[in-house]
Amino acid sequence: MHSALYTKITHIFYFYLCFLPNADSVSLLKIQDAVLSYERLIELKKNHCELLTGKNKKMESKVSGLQKELSETKEMKSQLEHQKVDIFNCRFTLKQEEEKRRNADMLYEKIREQLRRKEEQYSKEVEMKQQLELTLRALDMELRTVRNNLNQVVEERNDTQRQLSREQNARILQDGILTNHFAKQKEIEMTNKEMNSEVFSLIIFKYLLEIENAKLKATVKKQAGKIEQLQKNLLSTSSIDDLTAELETASSKCLHLDAKNQVLQQELLSMKVIQKKCEKLEKNKKKLEQEVVNLKSHIEMNMIEHSQVEQYKREIEERARQDIIEKLKEVNLFLQTQAASQENLEQLRENNNASIRSQMELRIKDLESELSKMKTFQEDSNKAELEKYKQLYLEELKVRKSLANKLNKTNERLAEISTKLLVEKQQNRSLLSTLTTRPVLEPPCVGNLNNSLVLNRNLTPGENLEISTSTIINCANKETEIL
Numbered sequence: 001m002h003s004a005l006y007t008k009i010t011h012i013f014y015f016y017l018c019f020l021p022n023a024d025s026v027s028l029l030k031i032q033d034a035v036l037s038y039e040r041l042i043e044l045k046k047n048h049c050e051l052l053t054g055k056n057k058k059m060e061s062k063v064s065g066l067q068k069e070l071s072e073t074k075e076m077k078s079q080l081e082h083q084k085v086d087i088f089n090c091r092f093t094l095k096q097e098e099e100k101r102r103n104a105d106m107l108y109e110k111i112r113e114q115l116r117r118k119e120e121q122y123s124k125e126v127e128m129k130q131q132l133e134l135t136l137r138a139l140d141m142e143l144r145t146v147r148n149n150l151n152q153v154v155e156e157r158n159d160t161q162r163q164l165s166r167e168q169n170a171r172i173l174q175d176g177i178l179t180n181h182f183a184k185q186k187e188i189e190m191t192n193k194e195m196n197s198e199v200f201s202l203i204i205f206k207y208l209l210e211i212e213n214a215k216l217k218a219t220v221k222k223q224a225g226k227i228e229q230l231q232k233n234l235l236s237t238s239s240i241d242d243l244t245a246e247l248e249t250a251s252s253k254c255l256h257l258d259a260k261n262q263v264l265q266q267e268l269l270s271m272k273v274i275q276k277k278c279e280k281l282e283k284n285k286k287k288l289e290q291e292v293v294n295l296k297s298h299i300e301m302n303m304i305e306h307s308q309v310e311q312y313k314r315e316i317e318e319r320a321r322q323d324i325i326e327k328l329k330e331v332n333l334f335l336q337t338q339a340a341s342q343e344n345l346e347q348l349r350e351n352n353n354a355s356i357r358s359q360m361e362l363r364i365k366d367l368e369s370e371l372s373k374m375k376t377f378q379e380d381s382n383k384a385e386l387e388k389y390k391q392l393y394l395e396e397l398k399v400r401k402s403l404a405n406k407l408n409k410t411n412e413r414l415a416e417i418s419t420k421l422l423v424e425k426q427q428n429r430s431l432l433s434t435l436t437t438r439p440v441l442e443p444p445c446v447g448n449l450n451n452s453l454v455l456n457r458n459l460t461p462g463e464n465l466e467i468s469t470s471t472i473i474n475c476a477n478k479e480t481e482i483l
Contacts, residue, residue, distance in 0.1 A: 052424060059417050066410045073403045080396050087389055094385070097378060104374065108367055115360055122353055129346055136339060143335065150328070154321070277327060284323065288316060 056421075059421075062410075062413065062417075066414070069403075069406060069410065073407070076399055076403065080399075083392055083396070087392075090385055090389075094382065101371075101374060101378065104371060108371060111364065111367065115364065118356075118360070122357070125349070125353070129349075132342070132346075136342065139335070140339075143332070147328070150324075277330070288320065291316070
């Protein structure tokens with residue numbers, strides 16, 4: 001457009017040079033100035049177009065930057081959504097951890113209840129042990145009374161034997177004082193009396209032995225009943241120990257209790273052996289009674305001398321006494337070993353119970369410490385996560401505010417730029433419309449051109465060149481019409 005106008009103006013200039021040779025130099029100079037000003041106007045328009053293109057590029061770059069910011073804001077929104085999802089997951093995990101903590105509290109309460117029950121069982125076992133100790137003491141007292149009774153019976157028997165021997169000696173002395181006339185008769189009577197006294201002493205000894213055997217049987221029955229009761233108690237306590245050991249799942253303790261049960265079974269076997277020995281004693285007693293009967297028959301038949309009979313009787317009594325003393329010693333040793341084993345068993349149980357209690361107390365303390373640590377860790381983690389979420393929420397709010405501000409600013413800038421672009425487009429359109437559709441002025445065009453150039457010498461080129469160019473174009477159009 002500008003190049004076409006420039007060519008038209010150059011044609012007009014050459015026209016004036018060609019067809020108006022008589023024109024003055026002033027008008028030519030004015031035309032030349034107009035051409036030069038028009039060239040300057042074209043350069044200014046070019047520069048203005050370049051500025052507008054640069055501004056358009058800047059606006060496009062700004063728009064791309066704003067689009068990037070919008071994409072970044074979208075990414076931030078997506079990140080915030082992910083953070084919300086993470087917060088929801090963290091809350092879910094917190095709920096799960098609270099549920100775990102509740103379960104741990106329930107387990108702690110159950111363990112405490114089990115420990116309370118075990119303590120009650122231990123207290124019951126202690127009471128049972130105390131009762132067993134009392135029964136053992138009662139058995140010891142009964143054994144002492146039995147020993148005292150045996151000693152009294154032995155002393156009474158010795159006294160009776162001494163009295164019998166004294167009476168026999170007195171009778172022998174009285175019979176010795178008798179006359180020789182009745183010597184044989186007295187000797188026969190003495191022998192009969194001695195035999196009767198021996199038979200009487202043997203009957204008394206037999207009666208005493210029967211009494212002692214009855215007492216021993218009664219004590220043995222009592223001891224057997226008490227031993228059976230103790231065995232039942234021991235079996236009950238061992239069953240309780242087995243139950244506690246099963247609850248605690250301590251295989252080593254079960255083995256230990258099995259060993260103790262084997263020891264008790266061995267003790268029962270030893271008690272059976274003692275019973276067998278008692279039966280043997282009864283058999284020996286029967287044999288002794290049979291021997292006494294045989295002795296009586298033998299005395300009646302062969303009329304053994306009194307000294308030999310007494311010697312034989314003493315030997316029998318000594319044997320019986322030694323057998324009874326040995327059996328009593330064996331019974332005492334068995335009872336002592338049983339009491340010692342019972343004490344050892346009780347000591348082992350007490351040690352076992354103490355170790356179990358200490359282990360359970362340590363376990364409770366460990367669980368309590370773990371619970372406190374878990375609670376403190378949970379509280380700290382909850383506080384830290386809450387602080388983190390608060391900070392994230394505040395940062396999210398800040399980011400949203402900043403993004404909203406940026407969006408508002410960018411929208412304002414876009415609005416301003418769009419308004420500027422619209423204004424510039426309108427200005428460009430108006431300029432183009434003024435350049436293309438300005439009305440034709442009346443001749444003389446040269447005078448008008450001169451007047452316009454003279455009047456617009458002192459004005460700015462940005463505004464006055466438009467008037468000069470319009471006048472030049474009008475003149476050029478007029479000249480073309482004339483031609």
